[in-house]
Amino acid sequence: MIPGAPQCDPEIWSLGIPVLGVCYGMQVMVQQLGGGVERAERGEYGKASLHINDATDLLTSVDNDTVMWMSHGDSVTYLPEGFELLAHTDNTPQAAIADPTRKLYGVQFHPEVVHSLGGQALIRNFVYQICGCEPTWTTDAFVEEAVREIRARVGDKRVLLALSGGVDSSTLAFLLHRAIGDQLTCMFIDQGFMRKGEPERLVKLFRDQFHIPVEYVMARDRFLAQVVGVTDPEVKRKRIGHEFISVFEEESKRLGPFDYLAQGTLYPDVIESADTNADIKTGERVAVKIKSHHNVGGLPKDLRFKLIEPLRKLFKDEVRNVGRSIGLPDEIVRRQPFPGPGLAIRIIGEITAERLNILRDADLIVRQEINRSGMYHELWQAFAVLLPVRSVGVMGDQRTYAYPIVLRFVTSEDGMTADWARVPYDLLETVANRIVNEVRGVNRVVYDITSKPPGTIEWE
Ligand code: XMP
DSSP states (O other): OOOOOOOGGGGGGSSOEEEEEHHHHHHHHHTTTEEEEEEEEEEEEEEEEEEESSGGGGGTTTTTTTEEEEEEEEEEEOOOOOOOOEEEOOSOOSSSEEETTTEHHHHHHHHTTTOTTTHHHHHIIIIIISSSOOOOOOOHHHHHHHHHHHHHTTTTTTEEEESSSEEEEEHHHHHHHHGGGOOOEEEEEEEEOOOOHHHHHHHHHIIIIIIIOOEEEEEEEHHHHHTTTTOHHHHHHHHHHHHHHHHHHHHHHOOOSEEEEEEEOOOHHHHHHEEEOTTTOOOOOEEOOOGGGGOOBBBBBOOOEEEEOOTTOHHHHHHHHHHHTTTHHHHHHOOOOOOTTTTTTTOOOOOHHHHHHHHHHHHHHHHHHHHHHGGGGGGEEEEEEEEEEEEEEEEETEEEEEEEEEEEEEEOSSSBBEEEEOOOHHHHHHHHHHHHHTTTTEEEEEEOOOOOTTSSSOOO
């Protein structure tokens, strides 16, 4: 192992609690307990077939020769005393090991990634059989406990929530509303970069169907004024972020005062960001930044709310389940991701009111046709992008000189990697025809066939 590689406290191995070391975790375990780890002659990256030596215990119900995902250059050369071999691969003689007496387990592969087909079964064995955990975590139990905790924490104080219409903030709104009723104020800032009809639909849905009042803040002109003449994507994001803060600040003063700011922070945000600090006096988390998807910088000093983040231990799919269980409709729960700056980063270069209208109309056609085709849930995202160039076309007996629209339809597991979607030509044809015929200012439609990497999903 590389000198200076991180180590753990060796006491861990004698605490008498079950441990599963994954990849480097297994190597550290082996090395600290007296086994050997060395740079392998050949590293192993990607899929490997797992040959099982001992199908009991950790590997119960894991199929022999199942695919597991590997990513290592070092390998275990010999096992510490008390350990036995559970499985190997063609390149890795010790791919899964155990000291069942001490309940110490190690796997060289990554059972936690979706491409490891037997991974879930292995993790289940470890958690339920070896650790003896009971599967008592249910969404209903979570909702009950969250409601209780919110009530206890908030008391008779007021809470502000910035609603975006996505699944996180919508789930949070439902949860908070159930817990504290009208002590909750939901604020929706319309920055003018949403899809056609969505702001109206969102407010109506919340008010009329869910009976959760929403303070609608019309700020379209202010946001547009901020991005006029801006072509750099990051400057665009920053300007939008700062304006969001200004509007948020003004409106929270107008509607306030509030003691708490509710945020739809999820577990991955907790791991990845240092966006929040603890208040030195109370130990409570206070907001320094609003959740990164609003792409904003710091909140002003005099606007330091106490934070309330009931979803912070959940992953996205768990939030969806919670949302569903407390009554959010599928329309929100299974919505495709939509970036915080919205259509602003789907108009390449300068944003103008005209370009926004064109993109909004083209985007609506994409949504309608994707819905009609029944493919909405098969695609990670399907949207239109407007390019700030013009090309020549002909319509009727007129020459046209108008914008192209790019269709970006992708499949993905998590947005980190993506592939362009192989949708039927007929669907592409219908979308392209409708856009050119119905959206003035567009005379050409192209389909983006770039995967990520090297392309990104969004164009800016
Ligand atoms: P990229 O374009 O980086 O996108 O492949 C990966 C995922 O992130 C979304 N995305 C954003 N979301 N603010 C957001 O809230 C942004 O500035 C932003 N940029 C990209 C994108 O839609 C995709 O799901």
